[in-house]
Amino acid sequence: MDWSVDARLALALPVSLVAIALTGRLVKKRDGTGAPLPPGPPPLPVIGNILSLDSKEPWNTYAEWGAIYGDLIYARFLNQDVVIVNTEKMAKDLMEKRSQTYSDRPYIATLEPFGWSFNFAFMPYGDQWRLCRRLFHQTFRAEAALNFLPMQLGKAHQLLTNLIDDAGSYIAHMETFSASVAMSAVYDYDTAPRDDPLVAVVNKALLLGTKVMTPERAIVLGAFPFLTWLPAWFPGATIKRDAVLSRECVTEMIERPCEYVRKRMTSGTAAPSLVSNLFQRIENEAPDRADQLQNALRQVSSTTFTIAQTSSVLLVFVLAMVLNPTVQERAREELDMVVGRDRLPGFEDRASLPYIEAVVRETFRWQPVAPLGVPHAAMTSDVYEGYFIPKGMFVIFMTRGMSRDEEVYPNASEFKPDRWLDASGQLADTDPPDFIYGFGRRICPGRHLANASVWAAIVSMLATFKFLKAKDDQGRDVDFVPTFTVGLARHPDPFPLRILPRSSDLDREKLAQMIRSSV
Structure with a gap:
């Protein structure tokens, strides 16, 4: 992965501090019925799968993972859990048939610092949106x-x-x-x-x-x-x-x-x-x-x-x-x-x-x-397939x-x-x-x-x-x-x-x- 100066600086911080903040994410979550997260590449401690990601064209990495793990993939990048949907059918199942669950936007850390929080395409689902x-x-x-x-x-x-x-x-x-x-x-x-x-x-x-x-x-x-x-x-x-x-x-x-x-x-x-x-x-x-x-x-x-x-x-x-x-x-x-x-x-x-x-x-x-x-972003927990x-x-x-x-x-x-x-x-x-x-x-x-x-x-x-x-x-x-x-x-x-x-x-x-x- 090609790292920017900022990314290298961030990962040079004491791992112990990061590990404390991320400990809760190292356990694979399950719902009350025992359903597992979707399959995906095994994450490394603390940093997850970020070293495997093509930072310039991440879709190439996702396509490679799709060939191995299927069309619904779980990955973790630092402290961010991600589900990747690779087919139009799955996207329609989630976004159209379950729109009440998947119509929200996640927190994107770059929006406010870079001045892009104005864009209502990125706005959380709610009254203002x-x-x-x-x-x-x-x-x-x-x-x-x-x-x-x-x-x-x-x-x-x-x-x-x-x-x-x-x-x-x-x-x-x-x-x-x-x-x-x-x-x-x-x-x-x-x-x-x-x-x-x-x-x-x-x-x-x-x-x-x-x-x-x-x-x-x-x-x-x-x-x-x-x-x-x-x-x-x-x-x-x-x-x-x-x-x-x-x-x-x-x-x-x-x-x-x-x-x-x-x-x-x-x-x-x-x-x-x-x-x-x-x-x-x-x-x-x-x-x-x-x-x-x-x-x-x-x-x-x-x-x-x-x-x-x-x-x-x-x-x-x-x-x-x-x-x-x-x-x-x-x-x-x-x-x-x-x-x-x-x-x-x-x-x-x-x-x-x-x-x-x-x-x-x-x-x-x-x-x-x-x-x-x-x-x-999922507004409520869900089980799909x-x-x-x-x-x-x-x-x-x-x-x-x-x-x-x-x-x-x-x-x-x-x-x-x-x-x-x-x-x-x-x-x-x-x-x-x-x-x-x-x-x-x-x-x-x-x-x-x-x-x-x-x-x-x-x-x-x-x-x-x-x-x-x-x-x-x-x-x-x-x-x-x-x-x-x-x-x-x-x-x-x-x-x-x-x-x-x-x-x-x-x-x-x-x-x-x-x-x-x-x-």
Whole structure:
């Protein structure tokens, strides 16, 4: 396992002190009927299984354990007991059929120090979470999300314009697209096509958060909370320094967009939006209720940035296209047949483009951007398939494992849109990979917005661009092995590619004409 300086520092403490704190966890728990914990790797005294864990890609370790111990696994990392669920069937059994037991969130030690406790996706199950969920659902439920489709398509067209102007900055353009959709939906903020100051604030906070909010740090901080008490100048105190920077960035991400709405409301130029509507509602509430709504406003609005982050999915799509050129060609053939080449596709075409729908589904499944999802906690003790799951236990629903289930997705490591189609080329009667959004009461409430954004961007890019391997000095394709970021989210690292207009005569003027023809 690759250890950070902070982790090495923590484990260098006198083992006797740790052993006293953890003695109660060394005995395998059973319920009153004698049901054992699920099987799993034998833990070492005090430190448990943490030395066996691949800290950069823990899902690989979980997959190895699954091959040995089965689809329900128990492990212990320092003082944290964990149950790992590897199949979609088990996840649905627990999260949907027993939602009253598994809808809670565990204590995650990095949230408060790094400024991420605002995110109601991590909030414990209770009244405040229900309020946030209700406010969010009013704006982003399936029927209401239809109102955002024209805006999402317009942002996708702006993405095309940015790509034709500067294809080399494709990562920044996709981040701008993602943030722009969220900011328009929540704040009625119309972002600049490039280098928007508020988009920069949001992306900085999100990028830092995905890097520093790692499972490893959460485990270490949970066992050794004093690491956040160390002064930032202390040798090895990278957790403290990262926490200070993360809190500053998150505070700016929360406050600056809300301040924008306040100023527009004061000047009388604010249009209806989730935030402006809530501000007006707060003015008419009693003080105690107003304070509760004020907190919920910040939690709901800023959570949208993390829920609606589609740039990681779009980077996965681009990687898949570079590695699978025949998929690109087949998708474009379908576009030519249904839409033609004089206009861009719109949502009215979606039902007539089953192969592109299959590409979208396969993009979500092939490389899930949240391989471990968000951990749950058992609200009461439970027995499932003869195994005891104690109250408060961390429960990890391994999205990555579900996406690699060979019984459900043969040759799962391959990008194969055809797996979603029947013999006639239409969408098969197969459930889409909605497990990427979570399960039960804690399923992602922004999934309708995210799905529409991804479809709009993918279909628009396929209609206008080709994604190819880069060429070396001799004109040969540059082969590469993809690598991925590590942290709270996962997406491909930059890789060598060329983004070319699909037609040699496609320039900014012609693209603008196609966009006008599509409105």
